Amino acid sequence: MWCYTFIISLLLINYVNCIDYGSYKHKSEYVTVREGAHMFYWLFYTTAPVEHYTERPLIVWLQGGPGGSSTATGNFNILGPLDLSLQERNYTWVKNFNVLFVDNPVGTGFSYVEDLSLLTVTNEEIAQDFVTLLRGFYSSNPEFEDIPLYIYGQSYGGKMAIDMGIQVHEAEVQGFLKSNLSGIAMGNAWISPVDSTLKWGSLLLAAGLVDQEGYEHIQTEAREAERLFNEGQYVNSTLQWAATQRAVFNRTTSVDFYDILTKMPVSAPDTRSAIEQARDMMIYDSPYVSNTERNEEWNLGNLMNTLVKELLEIPENVTWGSQSDAVFDALRGDFMKPVVKGIEKLLNETNIILTKYNGNLDLICSTPGQILWVDRLQWDGAEEYRNAPRLPIWEDNRLEGYYKSYGNFRFFWINYAGHSVPRDNPAGTNAFLRDMTSFG
Structure with missing residues (x-):
């Protein structure tokens, strides 16, 4: 079209x-x-x-x-x-x-x-x-x-x-x-995901966002992800990577993974599992996925499934983003x-x-x-x-x-x-x- x-x-x-x-x-x-x-x-x-x-x-x-x-x-x-x-x-x-x-x-x-x-x-x-x-x-x-x-x-x-x-x-x-x-x-x-994960703790320590104890806790989790990867346990390594993220959130009181100078806005306890939280952050380009946006901005899902879908004449049976979680899960081993x-x-x-x-x-x-x-x-x-x-x-x-x-x-x-x-x-x-x- x-x-x-x-x-x-x-x-x-x-x-x-x-x-x-x-x-x-x-x-x-x-x-x-x-x-x-x-x-x-x-x-x-x-x-x-x-x-x-x-x-x-x-x-x-x-x-x-x-x-x-x-x-x-x-x-x-x-x-x-x-x-x-x-x-x-x-x-x-x-x-x-x-x-x-x-x-x-x-x-x-x-x-x-x-x-x-x-x-x-x-x-x-x-x-x-x-x-x-x-x-x-x-x-x-x-x-x-x-x-x-x-x-x-x-x-x-x-x-x-x-x-x-x-x-x-x-x-x-x-x-x-x-x-x-x-x-x-x-x-x-x-x-190189293992390299990235192994450097989270040292960057946070250098930035003053965790203390020595927090650094050591994060590094322990990261090294476990490395160990599992080296043993060829790739899915388990992915799960442990998510657990390492959870450790970072806990020790920094929810630093924004995409900008260490900001914090995630947290309005309620996060009931998602570690892997679900990590998956949502990777897919939606934000560590915190909110259902509400600022008044002057569109919620991305609403925009894509209404105005954009009509504009581009997307087939009625296709819903934007409906298979995204499955995409991430299918690639856990990779x-x-x-x-x-x-x-x-x-x-x-x-x-x-x-x-x-x-x-x-x-x-x-x-x-x-x-x-x-x-x-x-x-x-x-x-x-x-x-x-x-x-x-x-x-x-x-x-x-x-x-x-x-x-x-x-x-x-x-x-x-x-x-x-x-x-x-x-x-x-x-x-x-x-x-x-x-x-x-x-």
């Missing part, structure tokens, strides 16, 4: 809300990636001052979770044209790029499976579906085949992006897919597995740019946890990267962070940002966007 200017109104409690995309041209479509498995994308064409939108790159945005919706959270919460107040976002990426939001894996957001047995259970299966999704996308939109393609994944989306990158590149080489994959970005990404070897493969065998960016206020995918696996990378430029200078990032006379690079790998430390850097620090975000794409 093609969408140009759409205004859809809904009368709610004596006032009218509507979605008005004005000059933002967009398109949405389903791609059947396997029999009974249907993946959904929502494309926004750039409004950059160019003669044709194909003069700008195509960026795929992947949300985390697994089970987090790109078309909802990535779009309305982070970088799409409109925010949750349905007002225009002045730093939307659509001003510089064509942006493709994908509800991935199948079962996420508006993507759905006809039977839950069709959900993916490994990162490799997720990547296979993504290649099929891209084939469907390029079949409908062949004008994008030759322009640079960049995959940006946040949190678990960054983990998924690595195997996607490998399989997209292989499909390009084999002639199975005509695309131009040029870069992959991992934003506060779940690359959740704690790292993708570091995949990064090494991409660095050693391709010219694809790999960018690691991290908001320094994040806890769940904290910068110290990222540095652990980065320093262990085995690739041709590893020694040169270690010896490369760490340079400041200045934007409008403000120090937004630092970066370090060699060859096709770079690391960006971003100040004034937590888990979601594009939302928290748009100015700092411009630095790594320009580095990879020349725009931003």
Whole structure:
């Protein structure tokens, strides 16, 4: 379906809300990636001052979770044209790029499976579906085949992006897919989960958010998650990771895992199990999932299942987010597995740019946890990267962070940002966007 200017109104409690995309041209479509498995994308064409939108790159945005919706959270919460107040976002990426939001894996957001047995259970299966999704996308939109393609994944989306990158590149080489994959970005990404978990305690201790006793308690729980993983008990390691989160909540009186300078708003005892609490935090991009929002903002689920569903003509039998919990649960055995070897493969065998960016206020995918696996990378430029200078990032006379690079790998430390850097620090975000794409 093609969408140009759409205004859809809904009368709610004596006032009218509507979605008005004005000059933002967009398109949405389903791609059947396997029999009974249907993946959904929502494309926004750039409004950059160019003669044709194909003069700008195509960026795929992947949300985390697994089970987090790109078309909802990535779009309305982070970088799409409109925010949750349905007002225009002045730093939307659509001003510089064509942006493709994908509800991935199948079962996420508006993507759905006809039977839950069709959900993916490994990162490799997720990547296979993504290649099929891209084939469907390029079949409908062949004008994008030759322009640079960049995959940006946040949190678990960054983990998924690595195997996607490998399989997209292989499909390009084999002639199975005509695309131009040029870069992959991992934003506060779940690359090496054990490393991330082991650094929670030390970051909290350094920030003064726990005392020595609290630190030792958290580390004991984290080391147990590591032990279970090393023994190959991957599902139990995931459950223990959730228990470690619960220990952090208890010892910090509910620090926000996505920004250590804030606390979770807690209005009632949390009756969810540790794994349910952790799952909800990963899927919904917040450690605290509330049924009420500020008066001027939409509840994301209500918005997607009313105005957006009508706008995009989603099938009546599809409910946004209804299978998201099942998506997370299906991947429990894969959740704690790292993708570091995949990064090494991409660095050693391709010219694809790999960018690691991290908001320094994040806890769940904290910068110290990222540095652990980065320093262990085995690739041709590893020694040169270690010896490369760490340079400041200045934007409008403000120090937004630092970066370090060699060859096709770079690391960006971003100040004034937590888990979601594009939302928290748009100015700092411009630095790594320009580095990879020349725009931003």
